[in-house]
Amino acid sequence: MKNAFQRWLDGDIDLMANISDAAREHDHARADIKERDKKIAREIDSRRETVLMIAREREGLKMVYDVIAVICCVLVILVFMYIIAQLPLYGAENVRATTVAERYIEHGLEETGAINIVSGMILDYRAFDTLGESHVLFTALICVMILLRVDSKNQRKGFEDYYATMRETYFASEKDTILRTIGIFLVPCIFVYGIYVLLNGQNSPGGGFSGGAIMGAAMIIFTSAFGFDRVDRFFTLKLQTYVTFVALSFYSFAKGYVFFTGANGLENHIPKGTPGAILSGGLILPLDVAVGLVVACTMFGFYSLFRRGQIGGSLGRINS
Amino acid sequence: MDFICNFPLFTIVLSLFSGVLCTMLKGRTAKYYTLLYEAALIAMLAAVLVYTSVNGDFTYVMGEFPAPWGNEIRAGVLEALMAMCFMIIMMCSILAGWKFLVIDIDETKINLYFVLINLMTAALMAMIWTNDIFTGYVFLEILTLTSCGILIVREIGRTTLAAVRYMCLNLLGSGLFLLGVVLLYDITGHLLMVPMHATIAEIFYSDAAMKPVTLALGVLTIGLSIKSGLFPFNFWMPDTYGWATPTSAAVLSALVSKAYIFLLFKIYYRVVGPQIFETLPIRKIIFILGIMSMIFGSISAMRKKSINRMVAFSSAAQIGYIYMGIGIGGTLGYAAAMFQILAHAFTKSLLFLTTPRLAEVSGDSLLFKNLQGSGLRRKDAGLYFLVGALSMVGIPIFAGFSAKLFFALAAADSDNLRILFLTMTALAISSVLNAMYFIRTLIRIYSSGRGGADISAPQQFAHMHNLESDVPDSRERVETMAGHLEYWIPMLILVAANLILGLNSSAVADLIQRGLMMFD
Numbered sequence: 001m002k003n004a005f006q007r008w009l010d011g012d013i014d015l016m017a018n019i020s021d022a023a024r025e026h027d028h029a030r031a032d033i034k035e036r037d038k039k040i041a042r043e044i045d046s047r048r049e050t051v052l053m054i055a056r057e058r059e060g061l062k063m064v065y066d067v068i069a070v071i072c073c074v075l076v077i078l079v080f081m082y083i084i085a086q087l088p089l090y091g092a093e094n095v096r097a098t099t100v101a102e103r104y105i106e107h108g109l110e111e112t113g114a115i116n117i118v119s120g121m122i123l124d125y126r127a128f129d130t131l132g133e134s135h136v137l138f139t140a141l142i143c144v145m146i147l148l149r150v151d152s153k154n155q156r157k158g159f160e161d162y163y164a165t166m167r168e169t170y171f172a173s174e175k176d177t178i179l180r181t182i183g184i185f186l187v188p189c190i191f192v193y194g195i196y197v198l199l200n201g202q203n204s205p206g207g208g209f210s211g212g213a214i215m216g217a218a219m220i221i222f223t224s225a226f227g228f229d230r231v232d233r234f235f236t237l238k239l240q241t242y243v244t245f246v247a248l249s250f251y252s253f254a255k256g257y258v259f260f261t262g263a264n265g266l267e268n269h270i271p272k273g274t275p276g277a278i279l280s281g282g283l284i285l286p287l288d289v290a291v292g293l294v295v296a297c298t299m300f301g302f303y304s305l306f307r308r309g310q311i312g313g314s315l316g317r318i319n320s
Numbered sequence: 321m322d323f324i325c326n327f328p329l330f331t332i333v334l335s336l337f338s339g340v341l342c343t344m345l346k347g348r349t350a351k352y353y354t355l356l357y358e359a360a361l362i363a364m365l366a367a368v369l370v371y372t373s374v375n376g377d378f379t380y381v382m383g384e385f386p387a388p389w390g391n392e393i394r395a396g397v398l399e400a401l402m403a404m405c406f407m408i409i410m411m412c413s414i415l416a417g418w419k420f421l422v423i424d425i426d427e428t429k430i431n432l433y434f435v436l437i438n439l440m441t442a443a444l445m446a447m448i449w450t451n452d453i454f455t456g457y458v459f460l461e462i463l464t465l466t467s468c469g470i471l472i473v474r475e476i477g478r479t480t481l482a483a484v485r486y487m488c489l490n491l492l493g494s495g496l497f498l499l500g501v502v503l504l505y506d507i508t509g510h511l512l513m514v515p516m517h518a519t520i521a522e523i524f525y526s527d528a529a530m531k532p533v534t535l536a537l538g539v540l541t542i543g544l545s546i547k548s549g550l551f552p553f554n555f556w557m558p559d560t561y562g563w564a565t566p567t568s569a570a571v572l573s574a575l576v577s578k579a580y581i582f583l584l585f586k587i588y589y590r591v592v593g594p595q596i597f598e599t600l601p602i603r604k605i606i607f608i609l610g611i612m613s614m615i616f617g618s619i620s621a622m623r624k625k626s627i628n629r630m631v632a633f634s635s636a637a638q639i640g641y642i643y644m645g646i647g648i649g650g651t652l653g654y655a656a657a658m659f660q661i662l663a664h665a666f667t668k669s670l671l672f673l674t675t676p677r678l679a680e681v682s683g684d685s686l687l688f689k690n691l692q693g694s695g696l697r698r699k700d701a702g703l704y705f706l707v708g709a710l711s712m713v714g715i716p717i718f719a720g721f722s723a724k725l726f727f728a729l730a731a732a733d734s735d736n737l738r739i740l741f742l743t744m745t746a747l748a749i750s751s752v753l754n755a756m757y758f759i760r761t762l763i764r765i766y767s768s769g770r771g772g773a774d775i776s777a778p779q780q781f782a783h784m785h786n787l788e789s790d791v792p793d794s795r796e797r798v799e800t801m802a803g804h805l806e807y808w809i810p811m812l813i814l815v816a817a818n819l820i821l822g823l824n825s826s827a828v829a830d831l832i833q834r835g836l837m838m839f840d
Contacts, residue, residue, distance in 0.1 A: 111385070
């Protein structure tokens with residue numbers, strides 16, 4: 001007899017067999033479901049012998065799988081360690097592998113206008129990769145939205161009272177004095193720090209991704225301290241969509257413009273500015289702001305979707 | 321530099337922008353917008369194809385910094401041909417699957433589906449054009465996420481389960497790919513394909529570099545073959561393709577897995593170079609795995625009870641052909657593999673867009689026992705399925721036959737007798753197996769009489785559980801002429817493409833070979 005895991009891999013076993021495809025099953029009163037569960041439990045109990053037997057058999061096979069898995073992992077680790085020991089040492093003289101890095105370090109400042117070489121690299125030398133990377137986040141947000149945003153297909157009818165109670169008791173953070181008091185002091189500081197990191201990406205370590213993450217964290221703390229009602233007043237699905245849209249399309253078109261002028265040998269008219277000043281590094285600052293906004297919106301979007309299945313106050317979508 | 325040289329950049333940036341724009345549109349508007357801009361994309365790609373076949377290939381610097389420092393994309397005949405065919409299939413899948421998209425996806429989320437489709441288009445374009453292996457990785461991530469997204473969008477338990485499994489394996493693949501990229505970067509110090517190739521060609525035969533490069537390539541190969549579903553890693557296929565909404569199934573099987581293979585092939589050909597690649601053991605391994613995939617995929621397909629799962633496993637077999645072609649090696653072998661990518665993409669999308677229509681007149685069931693006579697009840701879909709099945713089996717005048725012929729020619733051309741023998745045997749066995757399950761299906765759907773179920777599967781479920789059924793008898797509804805046209809036009813385009821690939825295969829093969837020559 002094959003192991004359940006093996007059968008799952010083959011696609012023979014259907015873990016969702018007990019979960020109905022239609023939302024219809026959830027229409028049942030919860031009492032009915034409870035009753036059925038009890039019945040199933042009784043049935044299993046009455047066949048304790050067979051259950052135990054199957055469990056024992058599974059245990060044996062599982063051990064074989066575990067052993068094979070461990071052996072495979074150890075083998076892979078050994079192969080990698082053996083190969084990596086043959087690579088040139090870190091920091092050792094290695095002419096062929098450092099030509100590109102040397103250019104970034106030696107000419108990065110004059111060519112990109114950014115003191116922070118990392119920013120210059122990701123947003124100027126290899127901006128195309130970062131263009132893709134910022135859309136990865138956006139894609140992730142869209143996927144989570146598809147999975148979690150409440151709609152006619154995935155809402156659990158008949159559980160409304162349950163969720164209402166949960167919201168009142170478990171999530172009622174407004175009554176939490178400690179959280180609120182600390183939040184009043186902490187949230188503005190974190191916000192300002194996030195903005196600082198965001199705006200100084202071209203001069204010091206930081207930039208769009210890290211600054212945006214800090215701002216997103218501030219939003220999350222604010223929400224858990226003061227509740228969704230306050231946040232809904234200014235952060236709606238509409239705002240989130242518009243911000244993401246403006247930021248990402250600005251990113252695409254600004255970088256598209258630079259790619260276009262660069263490849264065609266035209267001048268791109270974007271001033272580099274004095275290195276060290278806030279307004280320096282050409283497009284790096286505006287791109288950092290765009291990325292930061294997207295990251296902040298995405299982080300808060302994840303939080304909001306995971307906690308209550310929607311972004312912003314209304315359940316509807318932006319254009320309905 | 322001619323203005324047409326900017327078109328590859330435009331296809332990527334426009335697709336990214338369209339993806340973001342679709343969050344602002346309503347479902348139906350998003351659909352029309354997507355179709356419109358995809359038509360523009362196809363026109364641009366056709367222009368690039370004509371331009372490159374006249375003027376040769378070109379590289380395009382992304383920004384002010386040339387090759388080893390900045391990003392770069394590259395366009396040749398092969399890339400343009402692939403991109404154009406991919407976009408045609410994408411457009412046809414959206415049109416022909418629209419009816420089921422409306423049923424399968426919640427109304428408020430249809431625009432999000434098009435967001436994902438457009439981002440996927442951007443990723444496909446970037447992976448085809450890229451001349452930089454890290455760019456390949458970034459857009460491979462977008463492709464991974466969007467492919468899980470368009471699977472999960474149906475929001476039934478089974479697609480969620482399938483998507484979780486698909487995502488776990490895909491992430492494993494991405495991780496391995498990234499490891500390979502890191503190793504190669506560490507050895508060569510470059511991420512762009514051309515300088516990387518120059519360094520590898522220079523140092524490969526030194527003791528210090530041979531093993532790390534081989535390991536890096538092995539890791540890259542395993543990563544991408546998990547993602548594209550080569551033999552030991554193809555167990556995710558039936559659930560992923562079988563439960564997705566038809567457009568997603570068509571796009572996932574026809575385009576996404578092919579894009580991974582195309583990237584892998586680009587790495588073999590443009591980073592490692594054919595001379596070095598043909599001496600590596602990896603080539604033999606993927607040759608053997610390709611053959612095993614052909615045979616075991618078909619055997620698994622024969623054992624399936626549902627038509628979608630059968631078609632999904634036949635994908636595994638067809639992917640095996642592509643890997644076998646790469647394993648045979650030589651210009652002819654690679655050209656045959658590229659031809660098979662196109663042939664399979666056009667045929668598999670055709671099949672996945674047909675099966676739900678056959679199921680529709682069989683009580684919404686994809687099980688063979690219920691499908692009896694469905695080809696007679698739904699004549700148009702039956703006909704398209706016939707074309708797809710004949711092409712898969714390898715009947716002359718269809719694309720599948722030419723592909724098999726090219727594999728045989730490539731094997732005959734290689735001077736290795738063992739490869740010739742293995743290829744011929746594998747082709748023979750696999751063709752017979754293909755014929756067995758596809759012709760069995762054809763007989764099933766064209767024999768008269770109604771299959772087992774007179775009532776729909778949801779209704780059966782309702783009866784079994786003593787529920788009051790609010791499910792209508794079947795998803796079939798009276799279709800307007802516009803609805804028919806929306807299905808017929810894309811399907812006829814796919815059939816026509818199949819016939820063109822089958823009847824005019826030498827012209828397409830010529831194009832592919834010219835593209836391969838530009839690759840060096």
